[in-house]
Amino acid sequence: MRLIAYSDYGTRLIGSIAGDKVTPLGTVTDFYRNGGEEVSAENAAPLKLGDLEQVPFVPETSRVFCVGINYKEHAVEAKEKGGIDEPKVPMVFGRWASTLVTDGTPVPVPPKEPGLDWEVELAAVIKSEVFGATEDNALEHVLGYTAFNDLSAREKQTETMQFTLGKNADRSGPIGPVLVTADEIADPTNLRVRTRVNGETMQDSNTSLLIHSLAKIIASITETVTLLPGDVIATGTPGGVGHAMDPVRLLSPGDVVEVEVESIGIVRTPIISRSDYEHQIDADATISG
Secondary structure (H helix, E strand, O other), X not given: OEEEEEEEOOEEEEEEEEOOEEEEEEEHHHHHHOOOOOOOOOOOOOEEHHHOEEEOOOOOOOEEEEEEOOEHHXXXXXHHHHOOOOOOOOEEEEEEHHHEEOOOOOEEEOOOXXXXXXXXXXXXXXXOOEOOOOXXXXXXXXXXEEEEEOOEOHXXXXXXXXXXXXXXXXXXXXXXXXXXXXXXXXXXXXXXXXXXXXXXXXXXXXXXXXXXXXXXXXXXXXXXXXXXXOOEEEOOOOOOOHHHOOOOOOEOOOOEEEEEEOOOEEEEEEEEEHHHHHHHHHHHHHHHO
């Protein structure tokens, strides 16, 4: 299945998509509680995709586990730019689910940042609670796969040794455009990943080049933390980030960035100024009021 989620008077619902039709599958909360199975009444009438307000297809309580420096070419960039050695084990940092946004959502540049950096990533969504996974059974706990853009505020990220603030700017986690269930992805270890900025290719790689596999990442995380249904694991980005370019190139208001993962699709993100973002929020509040 290919899944999206949508809001209905504040309730997050999930559905399977085919063309421009969406078949309701129940609330996001119940869907994940049921192990990624349909929980709605039978014969629910299909909805028109264009009529729906899309939202991220994971629970609002999800944790987002991101893996840093997980491609060889990006490891070279990190060493040259920041003196960071290639991690011997998965280097995991956290994102808040509140930063996740859907395809087409404008993302603002924080006013003290010269711009945002792009990072295409394959992400996995967990379907079942797991602690103590092994590399052999880890992927049994994956519901599906999606594309993720780990938009980064590099000034704040590199200000200290902790990545948290630079990786959690408002709306900085575009995800989607769909969640493809694992049975439809023949080989998640061999998927092409690409980034384009205003149509120009910036990143072009393959998940076969990951330093630490998704199975190893899940096993490593669950040595300490219990993964829960709906948690997201972003597996890292390849070389070609703007921060490593000479001269540095970052996303500014007016730019459009697209990240694409083979067999999943493209997430398109317009970049806007903070002032335009605030005007948009004020306008939305006026309409809803």
